Amino acid sequence: MTTTFAVPTIDDIRAAAARIAPHAAVTPLLHSPALDAAAGGTVLLKAEVLQHTGSFKLRGALNRLLQIEPHARAGGVVAFSSGNHGQAVAFSATLLGMPSVIVMPKDAPPIKIERTRAFGAEVVLYDRYTEDRVAIGRSIAAERGATVVPPFEDPYVVTGQGTLALEALTQASAMGYVPDAMLVCCGGGGLLAGCALAAEAVSPRTVVHSCEPELFDDTARSLEAGHRVSNDPAHRSICDAIVTPEPGEFTFSINQPRVGRGLRVSDDEVLRAIAFAVRELKLVVEPGGAAALAALLAGRIETAGRTTLVVTTGGNIDPGILSRALSFS
Amino acid sequence: MTTTFAVPTIDDIRAAAARIAPHAAVTPLLHSPALDAAAGGTVLLKAEVLQHTGSFKLRGALNRLLQIEPHARAGGVVAFSSGNHGQAVAFSATLLGMPSVIVMPKDAPPIKIERTRAFGAEVVLYDRYTEDRVAIGRSIAAERGATVVPPFEDPYVVTGQGTLALEALTQASAMGYVPDAMLVCCGGGGLLAGCALAAEAVSPRTVVHSCEPELFDDTARSLEAGHRVSNDPAHRSICDAIVTPEPGEFTFSINQPRVGRGLRVSDDEVLRAIAFAVRELKLVVEPGGAAALAALLAGRIETAGRTTLVVTTGGNIDPGILSRALSFS
Numbered sequence: 001m002t003t004t005f006a007v008p009t010i011d012d013i014r015a016a017a018a019r020i021a022p023h024a025a026v027t028p029l030l031h032s033p034a035l036d037a038a039a040g041g042t043v044l045l046k047a048e049v050l051q052h053t054g055s056f057k058l059r060g061a062l063n064r065l066l067q068i069e070p071h072a073r074a075g076g077v078v079a080f081s082s083g084n085h086g087q088a089v090a091f092s093a094t095l096l097g098m099p100s101v102i103v104m105p106k107d108a109p110p111i112k113i114e115r116t117r118a119f120g121a122e123v124v125l126y127d128r129y130t131e132d133r134v135a136i137g138r139s140i141a142a143e144r145g146a147t148v149v150p151p152f153e154d155p156y157v158v159t160g161q162g163t164l165a166l167e168a169l170t171q172a173s174a175m176g177y178v179p180d181a182m183l184v185c186c187g188g189g190g191l192l193a194g195c196a197l198a199a200e201a202v203s204p205r206t207v208v209h210s211c212e213p214e215l216f217d218d219t220a221r222s223l224e225a226g227h228r229v230s231n232d233p234a235h236r237s238i239c240d241a242i243v244t245p246e247p248g249e250f251t252f253s254i255n256q257p258r259v260g261r262g263l264r265v266s267d268d269e270v271l272r273a274i275a276f277a278v279r280e281l282k283l284v285v286e287p288g289g290a291a292a293l294a295a296l297l298a299g300r301i302e303t304a305g306r307t308t309l310v311v312t313t314g315g316n317i318d319p320g321i322l323s324r325a326l327s328f329s
Numbered sequence: 330m331t332t333t334f335a336v337p338t339i340d341d342i343r344a345a346a347a348r349i350a351p352h353a354a355v356t357p358l359l360h361s362p363a364l365d366a367a368a369g370g371t372v373l374l375k376a377e378v379l380q381h382t383g384s385f386k387l388r389g390a391l392n393r394l395l396q397i398e399p400h401a402r403a404g405g406v407v408a409f410s411s412g413n414h415g416q417a418v419a420f421s422a423t424l425l426g427m428p429s430v431i432v433m434p435k436d437a438p439p440i441k442i443e444r445t446r447a448f449g450a451e452v453v454l455y456d457r458y459t460e461d462r463v464a465i466g467r468s469i470a471a472e473r474g475a476t477v478v479p480p481f482e483d484p485y486v487v488t489g490q491g492t493l494a495l496e497a498l499t500q501a502s503a504m505g506y507v508p509d510a511m512l513v514c515c516g517g518g519g520l521l522a523g524c525a526l527a528a529e530a531v532s533p534r535t536v537v538h539s540c541e542p543e544l545f546d547d548t549a550r551s552l553e554a555g556h557r558v559s560n561d562p563a564h565r566s567i568c569d570a571i572v573t574p575e576p577g578e579f580t581f582s583i584n585q586p587r588v589g590r591g592l593r594v595s596d597d598e599v600l601r602a603i604a605f606a607v608r609e610l611k612l613v614v615e616p617g618g619a620a621a622l623a624a625l626l627a628g629r630i631e632t633a634g635r636t637t638l639v640v641t642t643g644g645n646i647d648p649g650i651l652s653r654a655l656s657f658s
Contacts, residue, residue: 028357033381033420049611050376052362091362278651282378282644284611315611319655322607326648 005155005250010201012155013162013194020062020163023095025051027164029171029309034280039296039303044177046168049285049315053119055241056164056191056313057088057151063160064149065092073098075145080133082108083241084314085151086116094120101146103137109318152190153248162194168309169203179206179309181301183263183292186210186219187242189251191313196258206309207260209301211292213237213267218246219255220262228252238267238321241288241314263301265294273297274325277312287321289314334484334579339530341484342491342523349391349492352424354380356493358500358638363609368625368632373506375497378614378644382448384570385493385520385642386417386480392489393478394421402427404474409462411437412570413643414480415445423449430475432466438647481519482577491523497638498532508535508638510630512592512621515539515548516571518580520642525587535638536589538630540620542566542596547575548584549591557581567596567650570617570643592630594623602626603654606641616650618643 027050035043048056065077076099079089086102093100100121104113105128117123126136141148150157165182172179182199186192192210199206210219215235222228230246237243247255265273270287273294277285285293292310296303356379364372377385394406405428408418415431422429429450433442434457446452455465470477479486494511501508511528515521521539528535539548544564551557559575566572576584594602599616602623606614614622621639625632 025360028379030379031354047379050357050359054609054611278613278648280383282383282613284607284613319607323652323655326652 007254008155008159008162008197010198012159013166013198016063016156016159017163017166019066020059020160023062023092024058026167027051029168029175030281031175032281039308041303041305042177042307043296043303044168044172044175044179044307044309045281045293046164046309046311047283048164049283049289049312053084053087053091054314054316055084055088055289056161057084058091059163060157060160060190061085061088061092061149063163064154064156065089065096065098067156068098068147072145072147075147076100077149078103078137078140078146079149079151080137081151082112084316086121087119087316089149090116090119090121101140103133103140152188153250158190158194158197158251158254160194161191162198164191164311165195165198166202168311169199169206172309177307178203180306181260182206182208182309182311183211183295183301184208184311185242185289185291185313186212187244187288189219189247189255192219192259193251193254196255200258208258209260210255210262211295212242212262212264213239213270213291214264216243217262217264218244220264222247222252223256223259223262226256239270239288239291241286242291263295265291265298265300269294269298271325271328274317274322275328278326283312284315284317284322285312286314286317336583337484337488337491337526339527341488342495342527345392345485345488346492346495348395349388349489352391352421353387355496356380358497358504359610360504361610368637370632370634371506371636372625372632373497373501373504373508373636373638374610374622375493375638375640376612377493378612378618378641382413382416382420383643383645384413384417384618385490386413387420388492389486389489389519390414390417390421390478392492393483393485394418394425394427396485397427397476401474401476404476405429406478407432407466407469407475408478408480409466410480411441413645415450416448416645418478419445419448419450430469432462432469481517482579487519487523487526487580487583489523490520491527493520493640494524494527495531497640498528498535501638506636507532509635510589511535511537511638511640512540512624512630513537513640514571514618514620514642515541515591516573516617518548518576518584521548521588522580522583525584529587537587538589539584539591540624541571541591541593542568542599542620543593545572546591546593547573549593551576551581552585552588552591555585568599568617568620570615571620592624594620594627594629598623598627600654600657603646603651604657607655612641613644613646613651614641615643615646
């Protein structure tokens with residue numbers, strides 16, 4: 001695949017913000033004395049776990065779906081995802097009166113299948129060992145005239161996610177702060193790309209950093225190498241929402257010249273961050289949504305005397321993992 | 330004790346709001362599609378769990394401490410509390426540069442003792458079976474020239490708590506809503522009184538309701554009887570933060586002519602509400618802080634086609650109770 005998308009502009013992100021405003025929540029930017037004390041500086045926390053469907057994915061999904069021409073709406077949308085993207089597409093489609101099909105592996109956790117159905121989607125299950133989900137999705141799209149909604153390799157998805165940074169940096173400014181750094185959980189790099197574009201335009205002093213599981217640090221290594229590199233698929237991480245094979249071609253082309261060094265966290269550091277969020281912030285954060293908070297708490301970046309903006313991106317945590325985090329620290 | 334306090338006015342609450350504004354968080358008023366669906370109407374949720382120290386008690390404590398004359402500040406403050414009030418007083422005193430003593434029973438959970446100390450207080454332990462905490466507190470106050478900070482029977486505490494309703498009703502109005510009902514967790518009645526006074530002045534159409542554990546429904550029964558009645562102290566509830574012997578004399582004098590009927594919830598309904606908050610709202614709510622949400626979810630009041638404002642008052646939950654709630658439903 002060759003990227004043929006132009007790099008989005010801040011005007012594209014502002015247009016996305018206006019487009020999704022009637023449907024998405026403006027999530028709070030929290031300033032907690034407990035976090036300041038832990039960091040020895042000022043920390044502003046974007047509580048995107050409070051977004052509808054429990055993750056930032058709603059922003060990109062809504063922005064993409066709102067681009068579908070009226071004549072194509074009846075065909076609906078299709079997405080491959082067992083997680084937050086699928087739930088966001090299902091919720092957005094139902095909200096906008098479109099049918100949705102979410103293609104999920106047969107062995108996905110039953111709670112995720114149920115939840116996606118509860119948002120109004122038709123769930124199509126496939127066998128991840130013998131079937132090709134892309135072929136299944138394409139055939140559904142062709143049969144029904146449905147629009148495929150990719151999780152990150154799409155300019156409208158990227159600008160939708162970028163509204164998070166535009167919103168957070170505007171909130172920070174209203175509170176009198178210009179963040180020195182912005183820490184963003186990173187899988188395929190769509191949120192990172194949207195945040196990098198927004199920060200470049202409205203807060204150029206703010207350095208945006210990717211935060212990844214240490215064994216799925218493809219963006220960090222790609223930034224160091226200057227080209228895209230992949231993860232070893234044999235590795236495992238509890239951060240399921242941000243475990244991706246490699247950076248997207250489009251998203252990496254945006255991120256490579258714009259973001260700072262990549263930060264890495266261990267699963268134990270993520271569990272400690274989840275427990276901290278419960279105990280001190282009263283927020284429920286899922287592992288993949290806690291990577292940036294974990295990087296901050298583990299001291300992966302200098303925070304003393306500085307202002308750091310940290311994004312908690314999602315809260316759809318398995319109850320067993322949450323209980324494990326609570327007993328961990 | 331005879332109440333000699335005048336009934337506070339909305340101007341007193343507005344003054345409290347201005348006084349605490351530099352130190353307290355403005356907590357978000359959330360509008361969640363999941364809650365609307367559960368209620369069949371519009372629900373606005375005041376996420377006061379996101380207040381500093383994890384509960385609304387900060388508002389009253391700050392407002393009371395900010396009234397202490399400069400010459401009396403060095404003597405500091407003293408409070409009896411093993412919970413949110415003690416933590417709020419400790420945090421506020423440290424913030425304002427005053428010493429604080431919190432008198433707690435020897436058998437209070439170690440985590441609460443640690444947490445109160447971490448906020449900067451000196452913790453004085455007593456034996457609840459052989460010692461009189463009021464005598465201990467008075468002797469400390471006399472020796473050190475410290476000011477006693479009561480948990481609810483105080484006009485500055487009541488007006489401080491009232492800032493929560495003033496803030497929430499102003500936020501609701503900015504979102505285009507006038508709540509038909511406001512559900513408030515109730516122990517001694519200080520928050521309820523502050524909310525009733527604020528609603529009466531700025532949103533007279535909004536009926537304020539107390540929400541209590543069914544075995545500690547002293548406010549509900551007192552409202553029904555027209556005078557204060559007590560709870561059976563042999564009863565038990567997981568809602569530790571709002572388990573009180575009877576309504577305060579001062580707070581009940583405010584509440585009796587101003588609030589609607591009292592709502593009651595069981596411990597199981599509270600556990601289900603805590604699980605709902607984690608799963609759908611991504612908020613951590615403690616049992617005593619979840620009584621109002623439990624009353625809403627259990628259908629204790631008509632919500633279909635109406636606008637209901639529900640307050641989650643605190644998030645300092647024991648990890649064991651949280652795990653129990655997660656496995657409960």
